[in-house]
Amino acid sequence: MTSFTRRSLFVRTLGAAGLALTLASVPFAAAEAGGYPEKPVKILVPVAPGGPMDMIGRLVAEKLGAAWGQPFVVENRPGGGQVIATQVAAQSPADGYTLLVMSHVFTMNPWLFDRLPYGTDDFAPVTQMTETPLILAVNPKLPVNSVKELIDYAKAHPGELSFGSSGPSSSLRFAGELLKEMAGIDMVHVPFDGNGPMTVAVASGEIDLGFVNPVSIPFIKDGRLRALAITSRKRADSLPDLSTMQEAGVAGYEAGSWFGLVAPKGTPDDVIAKLNGEIGKILSDPEVKARLEAVEATPVTQSPEEFAAYIASELQKWKTLIGKLDIKVQ
Structure with missing residues (x-):
């Protein structure tokens, strides 16, 4: 060419x-x-x-x-x-x-x-x-096991779910806002000072869910977080059984x-x-x-x-x- x-x-x-x-x-x-x-x-x-x-x-x-x-x-x-x-x-x-x-x-x-x-x-x-990529993770006590169940739950309980981020203008916040926009759901944003504190807040039940960085994978593997999907175009080698957001039904979703x-x-x-x-x-x-x-x-x-x-x-x-x-x- x-x-x-x-x-x-x-x-x-x-x-x-x-x-x-x-x-x-x-x-x-x-x-x-x-x-x-x-x-x-x-x-x-x-x-x-x-x-x-x-x-x-x-x-x-x-x-x-x-x-x-x-x-x-x-x-x-x-x-x-x-x-x-x-x-x-x-x-x-x-x-x-x-x-x-x-x-x-x-x-x-x-x-x-x-x-x-x-x-x-x-x-x-x-x-x-x-x-x-980021990983959509929820507190294990939240009664959802898939992205579809999360969206259905959020629609049945508008404004009741809380999602965390690492700051008001962070990529973690925008990942959550993008899900709200594309899925047509209402959730409350709660900012934290970094991915670490936010991840701990989801694990403890202080908030319901968040898009966490891959450094939080140990929380998933030991059961402190329940992972629902990954935000990349392809599945991750470190979590090969975890579907992408697009595979989970949110067409066109990509963040990270x-x-x-x-x-x-x-x-x-x-x-x-x-x-x-x-x-x-x-x-x-x-x-x-x-x-x-x-x-x-x-x-x-x-x-x-x-x-x-x-x-x-x-x-x-x-x-x-x-x-x-x-x-x-x-």
């Missing part, structure tokens, strides 16, 4: 989604990918060192550096709800030497902030790298966290393609898969166009939901 055809397909895909993240045309004078990289490459990570996002960024940086003989240096720029690093990336030269680890937060922030110092079309998607790699808009197409191909190889390596599984992350490989379309669909999904909730970050 020619560069022109690839860019045209890319723009048409995003136009259908209503939100364009465009790969801008680049001058012929731009550096060719054949010699890329010819100097160290900076990978911006918008959170502090430690945790899955930082670990995944460093893992990919390590493997890219080993493959190409140039350092890929991770630079942590935490703060501002991931806005600070994202702004730096958007304003960096479009030459392939500044990259950004992007997360699901990117698709929520435009609707949580009144104004951002960058646009959603300021980036050239390289590839999604991982996804980490994901990480991908992007570059500033205008980065040469051949550089994007070279990065995409090498990262695909990295994510298929058994050692890398094992290291990702240790943090409950599933490798995901996509073309730049597929990743762009996915970002666009996520932007639209959260725009609709967050707009209805009228939530703003102060």
Whole structure:
């Protein structure tokens, strides 16, 4: 496929989604990918060192550096709800030497902030790298054993069920609000200071249910929580008998966290393609898969166009939901 055809397909895909993240045309004078990289490459990570996002960024940086003989240096720029690093990336030269680890937060922030110092079309998607689902779990004393039974119970007891989250504008809250919206049920949101306290609250019966992170799997395995479904597109290897929300009857439901790699808009197409191909190889390596599984992350490989379309669909999904909730970050 020619560069022109690839860019045209890319723009048409995003136009259908209503939100364009465009790969801008680049001058012929731009550096060719054949010699890329010819100097160290900076990978911006918008959170502090430690945790899955930082670990995944460093893992990919390590493997890219080993493959190409140039350092890929991770630079942590935490703060501002991931806005600070994202702004730096958007304003960096479009030459392939500044990259950004992007997360699901990117698709929520435009609707949580009144104004951002960058646009959603300021980036050239390289590839999604991982996804980490959430798990819909209830207190074992709640008389439901499936998602359908939970929805039926909620409809029979409107406003009586409570669901927890790790904060008012957290992905855990939005997972619950998305279920309310898609299933047409009414539940009361109760925010906590993190996934841990919320998980304990569900297990103790302080609240009825919540979408918990995979770190809470021990609570499920020892019976303190009853898992009803997982929020990813596919079942998880760690809980192979647990159905997805879509399999459980909530068509189109998907939530959780994901990480991908992007570059500033205008980065040469051949550089994007070279990065995409090498990262695909990295994510298929058994050692890398094992290291990702240790943090409950599933490798995901996509073309730049597929990743762009996915970002666009996520932007639209959260725009609709967050707009209805009228939530703003102060």
